[in-house]
Amino acid sequence: MTTQINSIAYSLLVMIMLTAYGCATKPSHKVASNPEELTGALSTAQPGDTIIMANGEWKDADLLVEGTGTKDSMIVVMAEEAGKVILTGNSTLRVAGEYLVVSGLYFRDGHTLTSEVISFKKDKNTLANYCRITQCTIEDYSNPERHESDYWVGMYGKNNRFDHNALVGKGNKGVTMAVRLNNKESQDNHHLIDHNYFGPRPNLGSNGGETLRIGTSHYSLTSSNTKVVNNYFDRCNGEHEIISNKSGGNLFKGNTFYECVGTLTFRHGNDNIAESNAFYGNRMPNTGGIRVINKRQKVFNNYGYGLTGHWFRGALVVMNGVPNSPINRYHQVDGAEIFNNTFVDCDYVQLCAGSDEERSAVPINSVIRDNVFWNTEKQDVFTVYDDISGIEFTNNYISPTIKNIIDRGFSPIKGELKKDGNIYRLDGGKGAGLMADFEAVSKDKAGPSWYLKPGKKEAFDYGQEKVVKEGADLYDEIAHSKAGDILVLEPGDYLLTKVIELDHPISIVSSGGATIKFEKSNLFAIENGGSLKLKGITIDGAEAPDYAGNAVIRTSRYSMNKNYQLWIEDCEFKDLDVNHSFHVLDVYKNTFADSIMIKDSNFTDVSGSILALDKENEDRGIYNAEYVVLENSTFNNIGQPIMKLYRGGSDESTFGPILTIADCDFEKVGFGPKNDSNKAMVLHGVQKANIENTTFSDTKELNIFHTVGEPVTVIESVVIDDRSLLQISDNTATIHNLKEAK
Known part of the structure; x- marks a missing residue:
């Protein structure tokens, strides 16, 4: 990625930063050209000292910034020019001590061999407190083994700040950034995570692709008191938890989520706040908003636009819990306050989501008030899965097209919403909808000043x-x-x-x-x-x-992290x-394929399969393709199943596979001598399957096996030799106009 460096602007920025900490007037400045010189300079550094890392490539550098500054005289380690100190190979950074600042580093062209690229600790006993990392970037620094887990940033200790950084393109398993609470010295930490650019994260196709996680289930009843403020999340699509909150007392305010597939999820922990965040789905598939679980969560003054996510990935999701839940499952929603939010052209608001034999504890002592729900195209925006009597509904407004779910607490909107910049507000809503002080961060205000953020790129045909x-x-x-x-x-x-x-x-x-x-x-x-x-x-x-x-x-034949x-x-x-x-x-x-599309094509005399997408068969929630489309194509004399699309296991953290078959003809399929499955098509664990206007003639069985989640299978206007050839594991599929040819 090219960088835009303005040395004068960067120097001015650093001078302002140092002045703010009272250390710009200190006389000691040292220059380090390699890790050994940096270590030497730090060994004698005093409060207020500044150490300059020389421009150039620092390969396989295991950097340890350790020392003790003071509140008014911090020790600063900074790049000679921001973005021109390039950490490559297996480079890492550890920060330990007090009142330290690290600025301007660029990690690329490599990956860590340890558990973290940047760590706010030296080891488990030597942590960072009152330290700051700013104006740094980690880009495409992924382990080549797709399912080898690591973090890019691990926060430990207390009162640390991570700001104006960019984390872009993590392709292997593991949270992009994690706040760890695994000892008392890191709990009740009061960290500040602000003005960072969390850049595109591709779909991992399994659990473990969160962009930000605070805590873990083991420490979820512990307070973290971390503030996540004014960060920009750009197309963070690793899994359905963009942010996985697993601790208490955290604040998420002023953040922007742009076309992110997934939700801000209060997965574990109590007394958290989501305030003044903006979720721009722009009608992209599976984009979501906020998911509420546990006790005393507050969700207010948030804005959602064009969010299309379903079930756990809706614009607003209030979950059912597990009675007497173990710490790692779903605690009952109790005392939630959801107010003054506005959702425009969002498809799904899910109440009591996840209701089943295990998750039978409905929300209690909760209130949904003063919200605006506007959708001119969709009537069934609200889905109620269980008893909602434990939720009080007051002064909410809905567009006239939306079907009401209860006889009180909702009023139709008269007139139109009014555009105010890049949001819509309700005029004359009697206190409902966004508050006057709503403000979420813009893209240009997040990330390092020197870093050129990636734009959208076409999949194909953008070259010569x-x-x-x-x-x-x-x-x-x-x-x-x-x-x-x-x-x-x-x-x-x-x-x-x-x-x-x-x-x-x-x-x-x-x-x-x-x-x-x-x-x-x-x-x-x-x-x-x-x-x-x-x-x-x-x-x-x-x-x-x-x-x-x-x-x-x-x-x-080798693991692919892209x-x-x-x-x-x-x-x-x-x-x-x-x-x-x-x-x-x-x-x-x-x-893993983001998309496989076959359109307007013909396949004749194929002894194997058209698409053999069944190699992740260990039932761990991992699969080989997200979107698979077969459209207006013919398939004749195919020896093995047309398609073997497999997703096993019970994990609920992913969206796919998602399959569409439309206007296709299949003839003589599945009769090859090595077709051990004796099937013409095998769909196992597919989350959404739509098969329409398609003919199956002289084929073996079509096998559809539903597993975890809320799988949706729709079969419409399909012709098949015999209905018995359509084998579906349960009765949840929607079947219309199925015709038998024989």
Whole structure:
């Protein structure tokens, strides 16, 4: 990532910062060019001293900033120029002592070998107190093993501050930032986490992808008293808990959540406050707001816009609890106060969510008052799963289209909401909706002053277009391409004698009929960082070797900490039958697709599966793909299941897989000699499945097995030989207009 450095502005900023701590007039300044010199300078540092880290790459640097300053004369360790002290390889930073400041460091091009990149402690007995880390960035500093867990920042001790930093692109398991309460010296800590930029975090496809966690279930009845103020959360999509609050007495105020998939979750702990936060979903899938659990939580003066999340991921979710709950389950909502919030064009408000045989303790002693719920498109915004008599509803306003859930406490809004900057307010609502002092942080006010925040990037086709003539070395053309490039193949045949390894997104397209054949067991290997779009291409397997387990496309054999996308449009796949298990896509463990789309394409004579997405089969809530779409395509003579899409286990922290099959025809599927499942399609644990306007002719069974969560399966206008071929594990699926062909 390029940086924008303004040395004069940075120096002025640091001078202001030092003056604020009373240490700008101290005479001692030392320069360190390597970790050894830094250690030496710190060994003699006195309150008020400033140590300058020289610009350049500091590789595999295990930095320990330890010392004792004072409130009025802090010890400062700062980059010569912010963003130009680059920590690479296996570099880490530990801060221990009192009244220390670290500023301007940039972690990239590596990962930690320990449990944390930045730690507010030296070891379990030597912590940081009254220390500050500011103007630093950690970017794409992920362990290459996707499910190897670590933190990027661990806060320990008391009265520390983490501000104006950027944490961007964590791709492996583990919380991006954690406040730890694992000893008395770190409890009731009064930390301040403010004005940070929490940048895009990709979907992990399992539990363990939180962006911020405060406490753990073990210490959840302990007070942390941490303030999380004016931070910007940008597309933080690791799992459905963007912030996982697991302690008491915390304040979340003035934060902005932009197109984040998930919620601010009061998972454990009591007496927490969510005040004046903004949640901009902008109609992006699964974007959520605030989830309420436990005792005496306050949720007020928050704003939600265009939030689409369902069930635990709604705009506002009030949970059911477990009677006499163990500390790590769901404690009953008791004494919640939810008031003066405004939700505009948000799809779901969930009350008593999670109600089941175990979670039977309904909310009590709670109030929902003076809120505004506005949606002009959707009537069933409110979902009530259990008894809501323990919630008092007073002076809430709803748009006329929304169905009321109770005969008191709600009034229809007369007129329209009024735009006020980037929010809507209710005019004349008698005290309902946002308060006059509502203010959430803007993107430009969060993060380091020197860091250029990432913008939105298209999945494909943002690079250069290049025409490839028939007879050209396609392998070489792809090897010399760059991210986002489009290779336009002229009509003709292209024979590949090597596996094409993709480590960046690329599009291969043709409008005149290009055919690719290949002599290896794979044509494409999507490696870490790679994605593939095929359009207008014919893939012919006639020249492939007679190896069991061939695949046109496979993922890396090694763990991938970057998600990939595969789009196939207007293509033909044929003659993939030289052996008994020739797949179109086969994946390996620890790889994850954000989206797989097949559209307007034809598949004929495939001895294996079209999509073999079943390698995470250890029932730990991990799976191989989030969105899978098959649209307006035909599949004929497919030997094994069209699709094997698997998500096992009982974890509820993820959204997918999410499957759509529309306007497709499947004929003669599942009759291959190595189809041990004896199925034409296997969907296990898919959270949302929509199959419509599709025909299954001469196929084996279609198996749909529901597991955890609230799975939604809709089957509409489907033709099948025999209804008995549709095997669903329970009776929760919605089936309309199912026709039998025989």
